[in-house]
Amino acid sequence: MIHGMEMRHLQTFVIAAESQSFTRAAELLGLTQAAVSQHVAALEKGLRTALFDRGPRSVALTDTGRRVYQHAKKILDLVEDIQQESGQQPATVGGTIRIACSTVPSEWLLPELLVKFRELYPEVQESVSVSDSAAAIQAVEAGKAEVGLVGELPRAAELCAKSIAQDELALVVAPDHAFAQARKINPDDLRGQPLIVRESGSGSRRCVEQALSKAGLATTELRFSMEVNSNDAIRAAVERGVGISFLSTRAIKRELEDERLVAVEIEGAKAVRNLYLITDPQRLPTRAARAFIDLLETIRFEL
Numbered sequence: 115m116i117h118g119m120e121m122r123h124l125q126t127f128v129i130a131a132e133s134q135s136f137t138r139a140a141e142l143l144g145l146t147q148a149a150v151s152q153h154v155a156a157l158e159k160g161l162r163t164a165l166f167d168r169g170p171r172s173v174a175l176t177d178t179g180r181r182v183y184q185h186a187k188k189i190l191d192l193v194e195d196i197q198q199e200s201g202q203q204p205a206t207v208g209g210t211i212r213i214a215c216s217t218v219p220s221e222w223l224l225p226e227l228l229v230k231f232r233e234l235y236p237e238v239q240e241s242v243s244v245s246d247s248a249a250a251i252q253a254v255e256a257g258k259a260e261v262g263l264v265g266e267l268p269r270a271a272e273l274c275a276k277s278i279a280q281d282e283l284a285l286v287v288a289p290d291h292a293f294a295q296a297r298k299i300n301p302d303d304l305r306g307q308p309l310i311v312r313e314s315g316s317g318s319r320r321c322v323e324q325a326l327s328k329a330g331l332a333t334t335e336l337r338f339s340m341e342v343n344s345n346d347a348i349r350a351a352v353e354r355g356v357g358i359s360f361l362s363t364r365a366i367k368r369e370l371e372d373e374r375l376v377a378v379e380i381e382g383a384k385a386v387r388n389l390y391l392i393t394d395p396q397r398l399p400t401r402a403a404r405a406f407i408d409l410l411e412t413i414r415f416e417l
Contacts, residue, residue: 120160121193124186126153127165131183132398134172134257142209142400183398208237211402214250214259215242217345218318219389221365223279224263231409238402246343247317254392260403262392265317275390278410283322283360283385284377286352286370293358294376301329301383308339308357310348321387322360329383349375360385 130139130150140147158165165179175183215224220242228240243253247264254262255270267275285304287293293303304326312319323333339357342348348359349366353374361375369375391410393399399407 120157123153123157123160124189126150127157128183128186128190129400130154130166130173131175131179132400134174134397136173142402207235207401207405209400209402210239210241211261211400211406212259213240213242213406214253214262214264214392215244216247216250216264216317217244217312217343218265218281218362218365219263219279220244221345221362223364223389227406227409227413230413231406234409235402235405238405246313246315248315251392254394257394257397260393260397260399261406262390264390264392265387266320267390268392272394272396274393274395276410277388278391278413279389281387281389282363283318283325283387284363285358285380286361286366286375286377287358288353288355289373289376290355291358291376293378296378297376298379298381300381301326301331304331304380305335306337309336310340310342310351310357310359311338312345312348313341313343316343317387318360318362322385325383325385326380329380331383 126139126143126145126149129142130136133139133142136147136150136154139145140150143150145153154165161178161182163178164176165182166173167176213224224242231238231240243250243259245253247266250259250262250264251268251270251273253259255268255273263278265281285293285299293299311322326336327333340351342351345361345365349361349369351357352359352361353369363370363377366375370377391407393403393407
C-alpha cells in the first residue's frame with residue numbers, strides 16, 4: 115500500500131529525474147528546493163540506496179536510480195489510469211517546456227502546434243527561442259531546450275530526429291519584376307540577379323543551394339547581394355524590389371494571395387525539405403515535453 119506522502123515522494127523523484135535538477139523540479143511542482151530535497155532523501159532512506167549523483171548545478175540518476183525511475187513511472191501511470199477509470203481528473207500537466215525553433219517552423223508550424231497544445235495543456239508555459247537550424251540543434255544538444263523544430267538533420271549522432279512536415283521554398287519576386295510576367299525561368303536566368311539569402315547556419319539556405327546545384331547552378335555563379343537572418347526582413351526587401359529570394363510558401367501564403375509577391379518556377383529545380391522534431395534521447399523528458407512530443411505523433415502536416 116502506497117501512502118499519500120510516499121506517493122508525493124515518487125512524483126517528486128520522477129520530476130527531478132526528468133528535469134535533472136532539484137531547482138527545476140521545485141519550479142515545476144510549485145515546491146521549495148528544500149522540499150524537493152527532503153522528498154528525495156525520504157525515498158532514498160526508505161529504499162536504503164542513493165538514487166542521484168548530486169552535482170553543483172544538476173543531478174544524475176545512479177544505476178539504481180534509473181531502475182527505480184522506470185518502476186516509479188509505471189506506478190504513477192497506473193494511478194493515473196485508475197483515476198481516469200473512476201472518473202477523477204488525472205494530475206495536471208504543468209510547468210514550462212523549452213522549445214528551440216528555426217525561423218521557418220516558427221512562422222507557421224509552431225503556431226499551429228501551440229494552438230492545439232494549449233487546448234490540451236493550458237497549465238503549461240512555453241519558452242521559445244528562435245534562431246537558425248544550426249543554433250536550434252545546438253540548444254537541444256546542450257540541454258538548453260528539450261525539443262527542437264528545425265529544417266535540417268542534425269550532425270550529432272546522439273540526437274534523435276523525426277520528420278514531421280514538409281516545406282517548399284519558392285523563388286519570389288516583386289510584382290513588377292521581369293520574372294513575375296514569365297512565371298517560369300531557367301536556372302541560368304538567375305545569374306547576375308541580386309539574390310537575398312539567409313545566413314550560413316540556415317537550413318533554408320542550404321536547401322536552396324542544394325536544389326540549384328542539382329539543376330547545374332553552382333553558388334559561385336550566383337550574386338548574393340544581401341545576407342539577412344530574418345525572413346520578415348527578406349520578405350519586405352523583396353516586396354520593395356531590393357532583390358529576389360527563396361521563401362517558404364507556407365510563410366508567405368497571404369502575400370502570394372494578395373499578389374504582393376509572385377512565386378516563380380525554376381525549370382528542373384525544386385527546393386522541398388523535411389522539417390524535423392529534434393530530441394536528445396539521453397535526457398529524460400519532462401511531462402510537459404513528453405506531452406508535446408505525443409501531440410506531434412497525432413498531427414499530420416501536408417505540403
